[in-house]
Structures are given as structure tokens and as C-alpha cells.
Amino acid sequence: MCGIIGVTGEADAVPLLLGALHQLEYRGYDSAGIAMVVDGESADAGAGAGPGPAGAIWRVRAAGGTDSVAKLAELAADAPQGHHAAIGHTRWATHGSPTAENAHPHTDCTGRLAIIHNGIIENHAELRAELEAAGHTLTSATDTEVMAHLIEQDMAGGASLPEATRSMLRRVRGAFSIAAISADEPDTIVAARRSTPLVLGLHDGMALLASDIPALIGHTRRVFALADDELAVLRPGSLEVTTLDGVAVEPEQLTITWDVEAAQKGGFADFMSKEMHEQPDAVADTLLDRRGRGGELILDEMRLSADDLRAIDKVFIVACGSSYHAALVAKYAIEHWVKVPVEVDIASEFRYRDPVLNGRTLCVGVSQSGETLDTSEAVREAARLGAKVLVVSNVVDSSMARAADGVLYTRAGPEIGVASTKCHLAQIVALEVLGLYLAQILGTQPASKINEILNAMEVLPGLITEALARAGDVDDVASKLTDARDFFFLGRHVGYPVALEGALKLKELAYLRAEGYPAGELKHGPIALIEPGTVVVGIATRNPLWEKMLSNVAEVRSRGATVVLVADDGDEESAAVADHVLWVPPTYPLIAPVIGVVPLQQLAYRLARLHGHDPDRPRNLAKTVTVE
Ligand code: F6R
Numbered sequence: 001m002c003g004i005i006g007v008t009g010e011a012d013a014v015p016l017l018l019g020a021l022h023q024l025e026y027r028g029y030d031s032a033g034i035a036m037v038v039d040g041e042s043a044d045a046g047a048g049a050g051p052g053p054a055g056a057i058w059r060v061r062a063a064g065g066t067d068s069v070a071k072l073a074e075l076a077a078d079a080p081q082g083h084h085a086a087i088g089h090t091r092w093a094t095h096g097s098p099t100a101e102n103a104h105p106h107t108d109c110t111g112r113l114a115i116i117h118n119g120i121i122e123n124h125a126e127l128r129a130e131l132e133a134a135g136h137t138l139t140s141a142t143d144t145e146v147m148a149h150l151i152e153q154d155m156a157g158g159a160s161l162p163e164a165t166r167s168m169l170r171r172v173r174g175a176f177s178i179a180a181i182s183a184d185e186p187d188t189i190v191a192a193r194r195s196t197p198l199v200l201g202l203h204d205g206m207a208l209l210a211s212d213i214p215a216l217i218g219h220t221r222r223v224f225a226l227a228d229d230e231l232a233v234l235r236p237g238s239l240e241v242t243t244l245d246g247v248a249v250e251p252e253q254l255t256i257t258w259d260v261e262a263a264q265k266g267g268f269a270d271f272m273s274k275e276m277h278e279q280p281d282a283v284a285d286t287l288l289d290r291r292g293r294g295g296e297l298i299l300d301e302m303r304l305s306a307d308d309l310r311a312i313d314k315v316f317i318v319a320c321g322s323s324y325h326a327a328l329v330a331k332y333a334i335e336h337w338v339k340v341p342v343e344v345d346i347a348s349e350f351r352y353r354d355p356v357l358n359g360r361t362l363c364v365g366v367s368q369s370g371e372t373l374d375t376s377e378a379v380r381e382a383a384r385l386g387a388k389v390l391v392v393s394n395v396v397d398s399s400m401a402r403a404a405d406g407v408l409y410t411r412a413g414p415e416i417g418v419a420s421t422k423c424h425l426a427q428i429v430a431l432e433v434l435g436l437y438l439a440q441i442l443g444t445q446p447a448s449k450i451n452e453i454l455n456a457m458e459v460l461p462g463l464i465t466e467a468l469a470r471a472g473d474v475d476d477v478a479s480k481l482t483d484a485r486d487f488f489f490l491g492r493h494v495g496y497p498v499a500l501e502g503a504l505k506l507k508e509l510a511y512l513r514a515e516g517y518p519a520g521e522l523k524h525g526p527i528a529l530i531e532p533g534t535v536v537v538g539i540a541t542r543n544p545l546w547e548k549m550l551s552n553v554a555e556v557r558s559r560g561a562t563v564v565l566v567a568d569d570g571d572e573e574s575a576a577v578a579d580h581v582l583w584v585p586p587t588y589p590l591i592a593p594v595i596g597v598v599p600l601q602q603l604a605y606r607l608a609r610l611h612g613h614d615p616d617r618p619r620n621l622a623k624t625v626t627v628e
Pocket of ligand 1: 504
């Protein structure tokens with residue numbers, strides 16, 4: 001979720017770059033940098049570049065979270081005059097800590113080339129090994145830097161910047177939007193994309209590019225979309241777009257009617273809607289780059305050795321709120337696949353009881369922010385008791401990630417809406433990947449089974465997209481429930497944590513009383529509350545307890561409840577016991593929560609709107625809870 005800006009044809013590029021990076025701040029970032037081709041013998045203010053015959057690359061980079069653009073502005077005050085092609089970047093770390101050395105732009109060995117990147121290069125490890133064997137020195141821990149050195153190789157053989165970039169793109173796998181500049185072609189920027197956004201702009205002798213529209217709006221409304229696997233060559237006042245195979249294409253011009261604030265939300269009414277629509281990417285990115293050549297799982301950042309993991313005889317997962325619900329889903333999956341006991345605990349309770357842990361216990365702390373006090377104190381307590389601690393976090397080098405023995409990052413990008421959506425889905429996926437990894441190490445599932453589940457996970461992004469596209473159906477159901485005040489969310493098996501998450505979303509966004517319950521437990525008390533007017537939302541996607549779930553639903557319906565069911569497409573048996581159905585595409589039962597929760601997010605969102613509440617700013621709530 002990095003931010004990208006580039007301009008050529010602007011003699012004083014620094015203010016434009018810094019202004020655009022400010023406009024991209026809403027995306028969140030942990031470090032920032034700019035690089036430009038400048039006249040003469042000027043060198044690198046940050047690291048590693050040297051002077052050259054046709055000018056030089058001048059570069060500054062700064063780390064320090066949301067202060068890094070301000071720090072960059074101070075460093076850039078000393079920029080030399082005479083700017084040619086210029087690029088800027090705000091980084092949200094995925095590979096490598098958020099340090100100045102890992103901040104973009106990255107340069108090659110000569111320091112005459114600089115590149116910025118948003119996305120993930122899946123085969124970076126093998127490319128790095130190949131480049132190092134060929135004598136290249138890589139100075140960062142990022143996946144991005146390999147691209148600079150690949151381009152360097154081809155340019156050393158006489159290729160132009162566009163040719164060398166094209167050839168580099170044939171070597172990399174993964175998701176990217178990139179922009180590269182070279183001191184040998186001072187006024188040229190080469191840009192390309194696959195699966196992550198990039199837009200181009202033209203204005204008065206300038207050409208621009210950016211990761212998204214807000215960065216361009218202040219400069220031009222002549223904005224063009226770059227499509228997947230297209231490459232653009234930007235020169236002052238001109239754009240040339242080709243496919244990666246070199247066939248010329250006419251870029252599509254976009255009609256820009258948004259102001260900056262609307263553009264920051266990507267045209268959505270609020271960040272929550274935008275982030276719900278980013279869920280397919282959040283899941284895809286969390287899965288990227290996790291498999292070796294033979295299809296086996298490789299968790300690079302994990303740090304815990306196979307021997308450490310083989311010694312594990314119990315898993316504790318500690319978390320709060322939506323992260324706790326993701327952990328509950330993982331309990332079903334890990335116990336089924338790995339056959340070790342998994343206990344899931346609310347972090348604020350765990351730390352004050354006497355949990356029984358020892359050196360053979362794996363304690364997994366799950367936190368989107370990696371800063372939640374209850375969870376960080378819980379994992380600290382687990383470490384004190386001798387357990388191995390693994391943290392699942394969306395923020396690279398968050399304080400929890402730094403303190404843990406091992407870490408597994410979700411790659412949802414920054415989440416701005418207070419209610420967790422895309423991070424929740426990414427957490428389920430990351431925890432299930434952890435479960436499959438444990439199954440692989442402990443040999444509790446055959447490789448073919450692990451492969452089959454991973455393959456099913458890899459199609460989840462498409463299924464989430466399908467589920468999201470049905471928002472209109474959810475809106476119709478929501479409009480029939482505007483008078484309801486009491487909601488029960490029921491589920492069994494992995495449907496139970498989905499029910500808890502649906503109830504939490506409704507409480508925090510629409511301020512409606514909502515109880516999440518395991519459906520089989522209802523008859524032990526809470527069924528006394530069911531009466532005409534109560535809304536029961538049931539998770540009836542297929543899992544081993546689906547039939548029992550339908551019997552529980554029949555019980556509440558016969559007592560007058562209005563029943564809304566989340567059901568697999570075409571499941572008429574579920575539809576027969578429901579007043580309203582929220583259809584979802586079916587998938588493998590243990591990963592189905594990733595799909596099942598989507599219509600419940602949409603239901604809570606729509607009811608919040610119908611009741612006049614702003615979903616981005618639910619009352620009394622903070623995004624990161626750093627108090628007890
Ligand atoms: C609910 C929500 C919260 C968080 C909880 C934990 O929509 O966002 O329940 O899930 O506060 O936060 P993290 O994951 O940052 O530890």
C-alpha cells in the first residue's frame with residue numbers, strides 16, 4: 001500500500017513531490033523518500049550514488065512513521081537546482097523493517113538508477129541470490145531492490161531504460177506498480193504495473209504518474225489509467241504506453257470529478273467501504289510469496305525454527321475484538337489440521353489468570369496494529385512463562401512484532417476505518433496459513449492435502465469480489481430491518497466466530513443490541529429472549545454442523561423471530577427456513593468464514609447508514625487501544 005509519485009518536465013520538482021506525498025498520507029506509511037536526476041556532479045544525500053557523465057541521481061530518504069514526510073522535507077531543502085525526472089514514495093513495509101535503508105527509492109550498484117515500487121515481488125529471494133552470485137551488492141532487505149539491479153544488468157549491456165525495465169519485468173513474479181529513472185536518460189521515467197494501481201497525467205510540458213488520483217488532482221485533470229501489464233514511458237509533455245510485449249496502446253482517459261478528499265477514499269463514500277473493497281487484495285497479498293518451487297509453504301519472516309515448532313504440544317492464541325474472532329476461526333482449522341490443542345483467549349483475561357504455559361507452548365498474539373496494550377501485555381506474560389511467542393500483525397516492526405520470537409505479517413495495507421474489515425480477513429488467512437505450516441512441519445497432513453487447501457485459499461480473492469458485488473441484496477435486507485432493535489447472530493463450528501464478528505460489527509457501527517451465540521447453546525437459556533420482532537442472523541454456509549444449524553434456526557423461527565441466513569449459492573434447504581437469504585459463493589468449510597463475514601460487514605454498514613451513523617467514526621471507539 002505504498003504511495004507513488006513521479007514527474008518529468010518540472011524544473012523545481014521537490015515541492016511537487018512533497019505535496020503529492022502529503023496527499024497520499026491517508027494511505028498510511030512508515031518511511032518516505034525521493035530521488036531525482038539532477039545536473040552535474042551532484043551526489044546522493046542519503047546513500048550510495050555517485051556522479052556520472054550525464055548528471056546524477058540525487059536521493060533522500062527518511063524513516064519515522066508519519067513524521068517521515070516532514071523529515072524528508074527538511075532533508076530536501078538542500079536539493080541541488082536543475083531537476084529532470086523525479087520520483088517520490090511513501091512506504092508501508094512488507095519486506096524489511098521500516099528503516100531509512102529500506103525506504104524507497106532504491107538504487108543499483110552504480111547509483112545511477114533509482115526505482116520505487118508498490119506491491120510484492122514473489123521471487124525476490126531467488127533473484128537476490130542470483131544477483132549476489134553475479135557480484136551485485138544489495139544494500140536493503142527489500143524485495144524491491146532486486147529490480148534496480150536487474151535493470152542495471154541490461155543497461156550495462158547497452159539496453160535503454162525502457163528496454164531494460166521491460167526485460168526486468170519478464171523476470172519478476174508478483175504484484176507491482178513501479179517507476180524507474182536513470183541518470184543516463186535524465187528526462188525519462190519508465191512506469192509499469194501488474195495488479196496494483198498506477199495512474200498517469202499530462203499537464204503543460206509535464207508528465208506525471210501516481211499510485212492514485214489524489215496525488216495528481218492538484219496538478220492536472222488529464223489523468224489516464226495504466227492497465228495491468230502495460231508499460232509507460234513518460235517524457236516532458238508526452239506519454240507512450242505499450243504492452244509488456246511492446247505493442248502500442250492508447251491509455252484510457254479518466255473523467256475526474258472528485259475533490260481531493262473524495263479521491264483519497266477512492267471514490268467511495270467512506271474509508272470503511274473502500275477497505276471492504278480492498279479485501280480481495282488484502283487476502284491475495286497475505287498469501288503471496290508463501291510457497292516454494294515445489295508448492296511447499298515457506299514462512300520467511302517467521303524466525304521460529306522447524307525444531308522449535310516440532311517441540312510444540314499446545315497453542316494459545318490471544319487477541320481482542322475482531323482479532324479474537326479471527327483467532328477463534330483458526331482454532332477450528334489448526335486443531336483439525338495439526339491435532340494439537342488450541343486455546344483462544346481474550347487478551348485482557350489471559351494475562352490476569354494463571355494460564356498454564358511452558359517451553360513447549362506456542363503463544364500467538366494477533367493484533368492488526370501490533371500495539372494493543374491488552375494483547376502486548378498478554379504475549380509478554382506468555383514469554384515470561386517460557387512460551388515461544390509468535391505475533392500476527394499488520395504493521396511491520398510494531399512493538400509486539402519486535403518483542404516476539406517470530407512474526408507473521410498480514411499484508412492488508414493500512415486500515416483507516418475504525419472497524420476492522422480487511423485486516424480481519426487477512427488475519428484469518430494468515431492464521432490458517434500458520435496452521436498449514438505447522439501441519440507441514442509436524443507431518444500431520446499429507447502435502448497433497450495442504451496443497452489442496454492452499455489452492456482453495458488462492459481463489460478466495462475472486463470469491464470475496466463476488467460476495468462484495470452483492471451489496472445491493474444486503475441493502476434490500478437491511479432496509480427491511482430498520483425498526484429492529486434486538487439481533488441474535490448464531491453459528492456453529494466456524495460459523496460461530498463469524499456470528500460473533502457479525503454481532504460486533506452491528507454493535508459498533510449501528511449501535512444496535514446484538515448477541516453472538518453458538519447456535520447449539522441457545523436452548524440452554526437465551527432462547528427465552530426470542531419473540532416476534534427479534535432478528536436472528538444465522539450462518540448457514542455448509543460445514544459439518546450445517547444440518548444441526550438449520551434445526552436451531554427452525555427453533556427460533558417457530559418462536560416468531562425474523563430469520564436472515566448467510567447461505568451458499570443455490571442452497572434451497574437453508575432458504576426454506578429463512579425470511580431473507582444473503583447468498584455467498586461456497587468454498588471449503590474451514591476457510592468459508594473469509595467469505596461469510598462479508599455480507600455481515602455490509603449489513604452492519606448499511607444499518608449504520610440507515611440509522612444516520614458515520615461508519616468511519618463509531619462513537620466511543622479508537623482505532624488502536626493502548627489503554628487497559
Ligand atoms: C472491531 C475492531 C476491534 C479490534 C480490537 C483489536 O472492528 O476493530 O475490535 O479488532 O481493538 O485491535 P488490534 O487487532 O489492533 O489488536
